Amino acid sequence: MTIARELAETIIDPKAYSLRDPVDNAFRAIRANQPLDKAELDGFEPFWVVSRHADIKEIERQPDLFHNGDKSTFLTNIEGNERVKALTGGDPNMIRSLVSLDGAEHKALRSIVFPHVTPRAIRPLEEAIRGIAREFVDHMLSFDGQVDFAQDVAFLYPLRVIMTVLGVPQEDEAFMLKLTQELFNNADPELNRARAELSPEDMLKSLWETTMELESYFKAVTERFRANPTEQVNSLIANARIGGDYLNHRQLMGYYIIAATAGHDTTSNTTAGAMWALAQQPHLLRQMQDDPGAINAFVEESIRWEVPVKHFMRSAVADCEVGGQQIRAGDWLMLSYQSANRDEAVWADPFAFRIDRDANPQIAFGYGVHVCLGQHLARMEMRILWEELFKRLKSVEMNGAGERTISNFVCGPKHVPIRFTVN
Numbered sequence: 001m002t003i004a005r006e007l008a009e010t011i012i013d014p015k016a017y018s019l020r021d022p023v024d025n026a027f028r029a030i031r032a033n034q035p036l037d038k039a040e041l042d043g044f045e046p047f048w049v050v051s052r053h054a055d056i057k058e059i060e061r062q063p064d065l066f067h068n069g070d071k072s073t074f075l076t077n078i079e080g081n082e083r084v085k086a087l088t089g090g091d092p093n094m095i096r097s098l099v100s101l102d103g104a105e106h107k108a109l110r111s112i113v114f115p116h117v118t119p120r121a122i123r124p125l126e127e128a129i130r131g132i133a134r135e136f137v138d139h140m141l142s143f144d145g146q147v148d149f150a151q152d153v154a155f156l157y158p159l160r161v162i163m164t165v166l167g168v169p170q171e172d173e174a175f176m177l178k179l180t181q182e183l184f185n186n187a188d189p190e191l192n193r194a195r196a197e198l199s200p201e202d203m204l205k206s207l208w209e210t211t212m213e214l215e216s217y218f219k220a221v222t223e224r225f226r227a228n229p230t231e232q233v234n235s236l237i238a239n240a241r242i243g244g245d246y247l248n249h250r251q252l253m254g255y256y257i258i259a260a261t262a263g264h265d266t267t268s269n270t271t272a273g274a275m276w277a278l279a280q281q282p283h284l285l286r287q288m289q290d291d292p293g294a295i296n297a298f299v300e301e302s303i304r305w306e307v308p309v310k311h312f313m314r315s316a317v318a319d320c321e322v323g324g325q326q327i328r329a330g331d332w333l334m335l336s337y338q339s340a341n342r343d344e345a346v347w348a349d350p351f352a353f354r355i356d357r358d359a360n361p362q363i364a365f366g367y368g369v370h371v372c373l374g375q376h377l378a379r380m381e382m383r384i385l386w387e388e389l390f391k392r393l394k395s396v397e398m399n400g401a402g403e404r405t406i407s408n409f410v411c412g413p414k415h416v417p418i419r420f421t422v423n
């Protein structure tokens with residue numbers, strides 16, 4: 001038996017993600033009745049929906065058996081897949097970044113940046129990031145008691161942090177933000193390239209145009225950093241060599257693009273979602289002011305709560321069994337981080353935002369060899385922002401309805417209107 005059509009349609013519907021409850025309810029039913037089963041939808045290759053925390057870990061633990069790059073790493077319909085292959089000359093992924101690589105190539109590319117983003121390696125950045133956090137806290141407080149926290153703080157602070165780490169000048173930040181939003185929010189008329197409802201064909205066209213615009217920007221970056229190398233991440237990428245050769249064009253572009261886009265949008269979504277949760281439970285502010293150590297639990301819970309990356313896809317290399325189901329070679333699987341982070345088998349009370357959990361093994365950064373490269377940076381920059389802000393904030397509450405982006409891939413709150421007072 002396959003997953004009921006109504007449930008399967010909901011868990012891929014960008015509008016349902018913008019409301020969130022319909023998706024959470026659909027996954028609750030899926031976890032209870034068919035935790036690993038097939039979705040068959042018109043226009044899509046059938047795919048397995050992997051909804052449980054344990055099954056996602058089991059799959060991500062076996063990267064040789066479940067590949068990232070053999071098919072699209074995010075859900076796309078059959079027509080879209082064919083168009084992408086035509087545009088790229090056969091690659092099912094428009095952008096060849098770490099998340100769409102496997103085996104030795106993935107390992108070689110990941111190890112270029114990995115040593116520079118471990119907890120120890122990023123510790124020296126703490127003071128610079130604190131300086132940026134203070135700037136954005138001042139900026140927020142200049143709004144005089146009312147602000148759209150998503151637009152005016154959460155979208156901007158992680159952008160400044162990652163651009164500093166990468167070596168992108170401040171004057172290019174607005175450009176990077178715009179292109180990132182176009183890339184991830186194609187279904188949202190407020191944020192996509194055309195600022196309009198797009199047909200599937202136009203969505204793909206605009207994705208391609210955005211990718212080409214990013215590529216032409218990053219071509220100049222390669223030239224700049226090869227002429228004048230620095231310690232910044234874009235320079236490491238530009239100057240890295242594998243077997244004596246520089247990365248090829250698709251490898252270079254994929255690397256720059258994932259670092260520059262995934263490096264802030266995800267963290268912005270989490271930051272905005274955390275403020276939304278706080279504004280709905282203002283007593284948490286006092287709790288964290290009395291015990292600043294609780295900020296770490298707040299950060300971890302906000303990552304679990306927001307789950308900015310809703311899914312990634314894998315494809316099976318050989319026949320195998322997972323979660324009691326017989327998977328065939330070539331089958332496509334959706335790893336739903338949204339669902340796994342609500343798994344009743346892992347969390348008591350998964351639909352509540354709580355900072356007093358004994359353990360919080362959230363899996364919103366993924367798991368295994370592809371686990372988020374920026375996880376420690378993301379945690380650190382969010383902790384610092386909250387430390388700086390909570391010192392100065394006296395109260396906070398919602399000031400109208402929040403709003404989420406229309407997307408089924410990387411997304412989160414786009415408007416979080418709050419009212420606040422300061423000490």
Ligand code: HEM
Nearest residue numbers: 098099263266267309364365366367370371372373374378
């Ligand atoms: C709260 C913030 C973030 C979340 C929730 C998040 C989530 C994720 C997820 C789910 C994956 C895929 C993991 C898997 O397949 O198992 C991933 C991969 C990745 N993330 Fe993040 N991310 C965040 C922040 C960042 C930041 C700040 C950076 C940049 C410094 C970054 C860079 C990357 C890269 C390069 C990959 C690909 C890793 C690979 O495939 O080897 N992310 N992230």
